[in-house]
Amino acid sequence: xxxxxxxxxxxxxxxxxxxxxxxKMYGYExxxxxxxxTKGELKITEGALYPALHKLEAEGLLDVEVAxxxxxxxxxxxxxxxxxxxxxxxxxxxxxxxxxxxxxxxPKLV
Amino acid sequence: xxxxxxxxxxxxxxxxxxxxxxxKMYGYExxxxxxxxTKGELKITEGALYPALHKLEAEGLLDVEVAxxxxxxxxxxxxxxxxxxxxxxxxxxxxxxxxxxxxxxxPKLV
DNA sequence: TTCTTATACATAAGAAAATTATGCATATAT
DNA sequence: ATATATGCATAATTTTCTTATGTATAAGAA
Numbered sequence: 110x111x112x113x114x115x116x117x118x119x120x121x122x123x124x125x126x127x128x129x130x131x132x133k134m135y136g137y138e139x140x141x142x143x144x145x146x147t148k149g150e151l152k153i154t155e156g157a158l159y160p161a162l163h164k165l166e167a168e169g170l171l172d173v174e175v176a177x178x179x180x181x182x183x184x185x186x187x188x189x190x191x192x193x194x195x196x197x198x199x200x201x202x203x204x205x206x207x208x209x210x211x212x213x214x215x216p217k218l219v
Numbered sequence: 220x221x222x223x224x225x226x227x228x229x230x231x232x233x234x235x236x237x238x239x240x241x242x243k244m245y246g247y248e249x250x251x252x253x254x255x256x257t258k259g260e261l262k263i264t265e266g267a268l269y270p271a272l273h274k275l276e277a278e279g280l281l282d283v284e285v286a287x288x289x290x291x292x293x294x295x296x297x298x299x300x301x302x303x304x305x306x307x308x309x310x311x312x313x314x315x316x317x318x319x320x321x322x323x324x325x326p327k328l329v
Numbered sequence: 330t331t332c333t334t335a336t337a338c339a340t341a342a343g344a345a346a347a348t349t350a351t352g353c354a355t356a357t358a359t
Numbered sequence: 360a361t362a363t364a365t366g367c368a369t370a371a372t373t374t375t376c377t378t379a380t381g382t383a384t385a386a387g388a389a
Contacts, residue, residue: 116316117227117346117375126324137366147319157347159368181355181366200324206226207317209257214236214313227346227375247337267376269339291337291384 120153120161122203125170125188125196133174133187136162162186170195230263230271232313235280235298235306243284243297246272272296280305 127139134142140153162184165171170192174185188196237249244252250263272294275281280302284295298306 116229119226119320120346123320123323135366137364141365143323146323150315151319151323154348155366155368156349156351156370161346163368179356179365183366203320203324205260207320209260210229210233210313210317213233213253213256213261214310230375245337247335251336264377265337265339266341266378271375273339289336289385293337 119203120157121165122199123153124158124161124165125192125199128171128186128188129193129196133185135176135183135185137183165192229313230267231275232309233263234268234271234275235302235309238281238296238298239303239306243295245286245293245295247293275302 123143124139127142128134131142136155136158140155140158143151143153162171166173166186169189171186172189174187176183176185233253234249237252238244241252246265246268250265250268253261253263272281276283276296279299281296282299284297286293286295
């Protein structure tokens with residue numbers, strides 16, 4: 110992310126969630142999707158994204174499939190079975206975190 | 220934090236918000252307050268807390284006042300004027316971040 | 330009385346995850 | 360021709376956290 114504050118650990122969750130919804134995506138597509146969904150508020154940098162994708166692949170959460178489109182390389186990533194399960198966990202963790210932060214930061218509403 | 224996933228940047232916001240509500244607090248008190256408010260879900264470690272407090276002080280967001288209670292040292296921190304302004308910013312950032320994450324993670328509800 | 334737990338601070342080493350800065354290559358639009 | 364967009368990648372650095380220590384006093388349990 111360039112301009113806005115990405116909180117540590119968020120990126121993995123974002124990637125997994127997007128892949129959970131879109132079946133298969135390639136890196137550049139993910140950066141554009143995030144930009145579009147957040148109306149430009151969140152910009153994923155390649156320096157963060159590609160190492161994160163590689164790590165998820167190494168951990169067995171993602172599978173890769175290389176394709177050539179318009180003479181340009183694309184690496185399509187998709188969730189493995191393990192990755193799908195982990196996505197559920199990550200989303201629960203995020204929801205939990207948000208709830209906790211709201212408790213701390215806005216105690217009257219909780 | 221020990222057990223649960225603290226997201227990067229959260230700690231500063233938590234500290235500022237607590238000081239915004241409680242006028243002055245000392246380090247140990249902050250750890251206990253967070254533990255109590257979150258029912259043990261979030262545990263701030265000293266290794267994270269004290270350096271964070273020192274940094275906020277160095278940045279001019281906090282003032283320190285040393286006290287001796289029961290023959291034990293306490294360092295009371297309170298917000299400076301700048302710190303109070305920055306608290307507002309940090310809280311807005313957090314709210315924005317939560318909104319953004321919900322957009323990404325639960326797009327149908329937004 | 331000794332040992333554990335709680336209170337209260339601090340720092341150092343290391344890990345994790347980002348930012349920033351590059352680099353390469355092709356395609357399209359100006 | 361040149362800039363912008365598409366598409367990948369990595370290295371250096373920074374930030375922020377965890378884990379592991381260390382010091383010291385007080386209170387409670389064995």
